[in-house]
Amino acid sequence: MKQAKKIITRMLINNWGGISHRMMEFHEYVNLFSGKSGSGKSTVMDAVQVVLYGSVSASFLNKAADDAKNRRSVMSYLRGAQKDGTSNRADQDFYSTLVLEVKDTGLHTTTCFGAVFEIGRTDMDINGKYAFFSHSGSIPEDGYLNADGVPYSKAQIRKLCETRKQSADNRGRVELNRIYPSREAYVATLYDVILGGVDPTRLMTMEKSAIALRMTNGTGQFIRDYMFPRSQESAIEKISEQLGAYREIKEKVEDLEERIHMLDTIHESHTALVSTRSDMVRAEAILKYIEIESTKAHLEARSQDLQGLKTKIGSLETEQKEKEKEQKSCQEALIEVSSRLKASDYGQKEKELQALKDKIVLLAGNSRQWRGIVEGLCAWEEDENVTGYVNNFALQLICEFRKGSVTEKQCQELARRLEEAASAVSEEYEDLGTSLRETGKDLAEKKEILEDLKNDRKHYDQKLKKARTQLEAALTNLYGKKVPVSVFADLFDITDEKWKNAVEGRMGRVKFSLITPPEYALDAAKLFRRMKQYQEIDLINTAAIKRDEPTAQSGTLYETVRTEEAYVDLCLKRYLGRIVKCETVEELDQVRDGVTPDCYSYSNYMFRHLREADYTTRACIGTKVSKEKLQELTDEVFRLEKEYQESIHLRDSLKRAMGFEKLGMDPAQLAALSKAAAQLEDAAKEQDGLEEELRELKNGTLMSELTTKQAELQEQESQIKERLAKIQTELLDQTKALGSAESDVKGYEEKLAILQEGFVENEELLAEVTENLETLSEAAYRNKKRQELVKFTEQEEQQREDRTRARNHFNQKYPVYDFADPDKDNDCYDQVLETCRRDFEPQFKEEFAKQCELVYASLRDNVIAAIHGEIKAAYRHARDINRLLSRIRFSDSVYQIEILPAQNENGQFYEMLTAKELDSKVMDNQGYEGQMSLLEDDFYQKYEQKIQLLTEKFMPPREEDASGLEKRRQEMERYADYRNYLTFSMYEKVENPDGSIRKNPVDEMAGRDSGGEGQNPKYVALLAGFAMLYMQQSSRDSKVRLVLLDEAFSKMDKERSEVCLRYARELELQLIVCVPDERLQSLIRNVDCVYGFRRYQNQISMMHIDKGSYLEMIAGEKEDGDEAGADETEDTVIE
Structure with missing residues (x-):
């Protein structure tokens, strides 16, 4: 039926x-609208x-x-x-x-x-x-x-x-x-x-997709959305309450575990701190014992030293008194002998000789000083670079100074003239320094330029180089390939040497501009806009210049340049194509913009000279380095280096001259010094005469005895004085040592009293210290214990910080306990730790275990089992659709639907969701038969990790705004959708000659097959989708079967179109299809109702075409041919 x-x-x-x-x-069934575009x-x-x-x-x-x-x-x-x-x-x-x-x-x-x-x-x-x-x-x-x-x-x-x-x-x-x-x-x-x-949303979406056959996301997505609808039952509400309770108890357990962990950390850090402080007390006690024993030993030693010093001082004082008596007796005898000698001529002559010796010493010093002054004056004559600053009269006076005695007037005159020469030298030195700095700067710049030219590269400013490199790197990153960024001057050559300077000068700043090919110009400009540090650098808009297509006038500087790049040639036309080459001022006056070979320029009604630097040192135009410019710059650098070295030599000479002798002394003193040499010679002769007289007097008998006696007494007195000085020194040293010893003894006694004050001896520690001091020196033992104490101190400080940090962390997280004092003992924390372990932990752990089992059962019952059943139903549904599709054959092709596990991250759940263990659990009113704990459930043990991961996906959100809650809700719904774990696709089933079956994925075929072959599966999926839409509704009422198709079967041949239409009939679909006139003849045999559309004078006419008459007309069975068939067709119009 x-x-x-x-x-x-x-x-x-x-x-x-x-x-x-x-x-x-x-x-x-099939209704066809035929007509031209716009009909x-x-x-x-x-x-x-x-x-x-x-x-x-x-x-x-x-x-x-x-x-x-x-x-x-x-x-x-x-x-x-x-x-x-x-x-x-x-x-x-x-x-x-x-x-x-x-x-x-x-x-x-x-x-x-x-x-x-x-x-x-x-x-x-x-x-x-x-x-x-x-x-x-x-x-x-x-x-x-x-x-x-x-x-x-x-x-x-x-x-x-x-x-x-x-x-x-x-x-x-x-x-x-x-x-x-x-x-x-x-x-x-x-x-x-x-x-x-019928579901209105799905029908509207599918009809709109069908009209223009839009499957933008591929055939597989269309099959997923329209042929395999999601379940209307949502598991979110069923499991959200359990998951919320699960998370709450889980957070409580985690919080309890965190609290216990933090309190354990506090307890451990406090225990370690107490232990370290105990070690510190013991180490300090041992060091105090060492200090007491050391002080006792030092007190005993210094007391012995004090007694010895007192004995030594008494002995020295006795010897001092004896030597003083001997000294007094010797002095009396020496006075008597000396008196007798002075009463004779020998004594008087000896006094004269001593006075003369003193005078000779003074004259020798004056003579040396004069020779130094003369040598300083001679430097003005010897240095050729300085002699020119001294006049001839001054040089003559210097010659007089070399001869010897000079007058005060001569000294005054030479001093004045040397001061004038020194002033001139100073001024020249300052000027030469300024000149050297300028020459050095120029030389360094030209050396840098020369180095670049020798390496076949032009010398550009560092900012220009950095800007070019940075812009080129940015464009390369943007396009994924190297994009050239050049300096404008590097892309063209000057072909006429006569106008070279004029071109360089007129290009001025423009030649240093950056330039890119036109296709990159706009992006380059956007990137360059952010490079604000390069304010002195320009970027040429080659795209705009290319768009404007500038032209060059005849007789302009453009004729003197050449380039290989078309866009660079356009730029040259823009910048040089209007500058006329002129020879005279009169010619300049007749043009709007011009220049002469000697760089005299006229522009904007103004005459001006081009800047020389632009066509000399800053000249850089050319695709290659100029050999002539390289040689010229090499010669210039050689010349500048030579000048620079000569100037340095002259500067050094002038600097030395500024320190030459300038006779700054008093003229009278200078005149006296000039006579010192002659006076020294006379005094030496007088000394020789006096010494000869003394030798003659000394050879007498009485004088000889007195002289001998005097020498013996002087020697004796000298020995006594020397011994007394030694005794006095020893007495001072011993007295000082005595004071130090007395002070040390007193200090050790006071220190020992302080150390022993209130100190209670510990026999065990004292025995340990005594034992160690027998094998180790006091210093070694003390250093060892001090190192231990330093280690304990650092350890105590670190452990105290750790305990404070742990306490602060706990108090910040749990301020309800109000443990504010960081230095109090640890009893309050230990009490809380004991309470948590005794009272709370067992209760929460038991509640958490129950909630875990409840959540697992709910997840398994309401989500996993539901998805498992839906996946199995989807496979059954796919088999039903494939049986339907297998009856439709396009030539030798049959299309089938295929379901596979999802290829994305959701595919990790596929094995769990399709596990056989889920088939073995049959639900009753109480849940699953044979309910068991988590540790006994084979399914849970096998997929525990995946179950926990899926549980997180369904965890209800915390307090969020409406948009956040809705987003989370949608994500949870997506994970409850069985389609989320599957991949849907359609493939062409082809039987090979050997009987094997080959699958050709439809979405992959769409890119390489012809248009008709690409449309086949889309129409198959579309029509099957509509059939499923109309069959899957819950209502038992009869349903509409309407499908609207516009420009249908446009790329399909007659045979494939017929198969699609026959397929629609088998699916009991009612089609309204729009096609152009040229498709009518190939489709009419498979349609049931045809309307021909025409538009005339803004009115649309619709002709109801009789299918039988039209077929007879096509077959040529009527006698009047095509015209009669058309007339008959017109007779069938329904007004």
């Missing part, structure tokens, strides 16, 4: 586009969509029919807007009606639904100007036109609905004779009742 369904039988259109009034009839097919298709979707939004209209001059809207259709800007119903009030008639083949009832519009001549907005309605029974015979041929208004529609309420056709369980107050009410009744219980 044939299954009941609902068929769209007729459509009525009043005042829509180029249609004033038309009634159209539709067949149960009106899409006009009718959009009318169907307005009624079917209950929407006047432009987004529901056929976008494939839009073009640049015709942006469609419901208002433009109502006005009858045309491409030429006119409208069929402009400046008038009118009503419009769009109605579809649907017939239920099971109940044999007919229902109409549609839209009514009331448009005023000035209305620009459609809001409030329309209403949707439905009524039982067929379309009225008047076609919704009153006696005057005017379409019904809202009031007339409402009256019609009231009338139909009383008719025999009103047999439905829901009242359909009404005008709906809103679109939502209309859509709800339309899809739930009139169309038989």
Whole structure:
């Protein structure tokens, strides 16, 4: 028995586009609209969509029919807007009606639904100007036109609905004779009742996709969304409460474990701190014992030293008294002998000789000083670089100084002239220093330029080099390949040497600009905008120059340059193509912009000389380094180096001259010094005479005895004095040592008293110290214990910081305990630790274990088992669809649907969700049979990690805003959707000659197959999707089977199109298909109803073509040929 369904039988259109009034009839299966582009097919298709979707939004209209001059809207259709800007119903009030008639083949009832519009001549907005309605029974015979041929208004529609309420056709369980107050009410009744219980959202989405065959995300995504709908039952609410409680107890357990861990850390750090402090006390006690014993030993030693010093001092004092007596006796005898010698001539001569010796010493010093002055004056004559600053008279005076005695006047005159020479030398030194700095700077710059030229590279400013490198790197990163950035001067050459300087000078700053090929210019400009540190550097917009296409005048500097790059040539035309080459000022006066070979320029009504630096030191134009410029610069550097070295030599000479003798002494003193040599010579002769006289007197007998006696007494006195001095020194040393010893003894006694004050001896520690001092020196033992104490101190400080840090961390996280004092003992923390371990931990652990089992059971029952069943159902559903698809064959191809595990991160759950263990657990009212604990459940043990990971996916969100909660909700719903763990696809099943089966994925074939082969699977999936949509509804009412296709089968041949149409028939689908005229002949044998569309004078005509007559015309069976067939076709038009 044939299954009941609902068929769209007729459509009525009043005042829509180029249609004033038309009634159209539709067949149960395939209905074809044929016509040229713009003939009106899409006009009718959009009318169907307005009624079917209950929407006047432009987004529901056929976008494939839009073009640049015709942006469609419901208002433009109502006005009858045309491409030429006119409208069929402009400046008038009118009503419009769009109605579809649907017939239920099971109940044999007919229902109409549609839209009514009331448009005023000035209305620009459609809001409030329309209403949707439905009524039982067929379309009225008047076609919704009153006696005057005017379409019904809202009031007339409402009256019609009231009338139909009383008719025999009103047999439905829901009242359909009404005008709906809103679109939502209309859509709800339309899809739930009139169309038989179809999901409106899925139907609208699929119809819009079908009209232009849009499967932007691929065939697999289309199959997933429309052929395998998700379950309507949500497991989120069932498990969210358990997961919330699970998380709460889990957080409590984690918090308890964290609290115990933190308190354990505090306890351990406190215990370690107490132990370290005990070690510190013991080490300090041992050091005190060592100090006491050391002090006792030092006190005893210094007491012995004190007694010895007192004995030594007494002995020295006795010896001192004896020597003083001997000294007094010796002095008395020496005085007597000396008196006798002085009374003789020998004594007087000896005094004269001593006075003369003193005078000779003074004269010798004066003579040496004079020789130094003369040598200093001679330096003015010897240095050739300095002699020029001294006049001849001064040089003559220097010669007089070398000879010897000079006058005060001569000294004054030479001093004045040397001061003048020194002043001139100083001024020259300052000037030479300035010149050297300038020459050095120039030389360094030219050396740097020369080094660049020798290495075949031009010398550019460092900022320019950095800017070029940085911009080139940025462009390379942007494009993923090397993008050249050059200096403008490097990309062209000057071919005429005569005008070289003029070109260099006029290019000025421009030649140092950065330049890129035009295709990169705009991006280069965007990047260069961020390089604000390069304010003195320019970037040429080659794209703009290329766009402007500048030209060069005849006789300009452009003729003197050459380049290989086309875009560089355009830049040269722009910058040099208007600068005229001139020889005289008169020629310059006749042009707007010009220059002469000697760099005299005229521009902007101003004459000026080009800057010399621009065409000398800053000249850089050329694709290669100039050999002539290299040689010229080499010679210039050699010359500058030579000048620089000579200037340095002269500067050093002048610097030395500034220190030459300038006779700064008093002239009288200088004159006296000049005579010292002669006076020294005379005094030496006088000394020789006196010494000879003394020798003669000394040879006498009495004088000889007195002299001998005097010498003996002097020697004796000297020995006594020497011994007394030693005794005095020893007494001072011993007295000082005595004071130090007394002070040390007193200090040690006081120190020992302080150390022993309040000290209680520990025999064990004392024995340990005594024992160690027998094997170790005091210093070694003390150092050892001090190192231990330092180590303990550092350790104590670190452990105290660790304990404070641990306590602060605990108090910050748990301020409720109010443990504010960081230095208090650890009892309060230990009490809390003991309480947590004794009271809280067992309780929370037990509660947590129960909650884990509850969550696992809920997750297993409500989510995992549900997804497991849905996945198995999906595989069964796929087998049913494949059996249906296997009956449809395109040439040698059969298309099949394939389901595989997801290839993304969700695929990790596939094995768990399809595990056989889930099949072995049969649910009853209490849950699973054989309920067991987590540790006994084989499924949990096998997939524990995946279960925990999936549990996190369903964990309810914490307090968030509405958007965050909704986003989290959607993510949880996605993980509850069984399709999330599967991959859907369609493949072409091909049997090879050897009987093996080959699978060709459809989405991969779409890129390499012909257009027809690429469309085959899309139409197969689309039609199967509609069939599944209409079969999967929960309502048992008969359903509509409508599918709208625009520009259908455009790339498919006749055979493939026939298979698709036959496939649609087998699926019991009702098609409305739009095709161009050229497709009519290949499709007409497989369609049931054909309308031919034509547009004439802004009116759309629809011809209902008789299929049999048309086929006879094609076969040539009529005698009148094509023309007669066309006439007969015209006779079948339904007005």
